[in-house]
Amino acid sequence: MEHKITICTSCRHKGTECRPGYELIERLRKAIALAGETVTDGFEVSGVACMAGCDRPCTVAYHGTRKATYLFGDIDPDTDIDDLLSFARQYAALEDGWCTSLDRPGKLRTSTLARVPAAILAIEETKVRAS
Numbered sequence: 001m002e003h004k005i006t007i008c009t010s011c012r013h014k015g016t017e018c019r020p021g022y023e024l025i026e027r028l029r030k031a032i033a034l035a036g037e038t039v040t041d042g043f044e045v046s047g048v049a050c051m052a053g054c055d056r057p058c059t060v061a062y063h064g065t066r067k068a069t070y071l072f073g074d075i076d077p078d079t080d081i082d083d084l085l086s087f088a089r090q091y092a093a094l095e096d097g098w099c100t101s102l103d104r105p106g107k108l109r110t111s112t113l114a115r116v117p118a119a120i121l122a123i124e125e126t127k128v129r130a131s
């Protein structure tokens with residue numbers, strides 16, 4: 001898998017005990033399985049206990065090798081699966097994962113909590129000087 005979608009399983013709808021992350025994982029996995037090979041072959045959907053966006057439940061992150069990472073909040077399994085799937089297609093096609101809020105589908109234009117550039121780690125050669 002080249003890409004991952006990580007969904008918080010600890011987020012609660014405000015004022016309730018409901019944790020929508022598990023339902024979101026299930027619905028998004030089904031949608032991806034039906035979406036065709038562009039998305040099906042490239043994405044793994046998994047859960048994590050918390051991504052520090054607790055005031056904006058439910059949080060969802062997109063990550064990819066050498067790609068920008070996104071964290072979205074306020075995601076609802078009842079209304080936002082289509083936007084998540086559209087963004088998966090878009091994200092898969094972007095070489096560095098970078099796009100503006102205007103490029104993102106639907107609710108993801110206004111619910112982005114973070115967009116973190118890909119880490120490009122330079123490995124410096126250490127020169128051993130002969131004395």
Ligand code: FES
Nearest residue numbers: 008011051053054
């Ligand atoms: S509980 Fe979901 S981000 Fe913290």
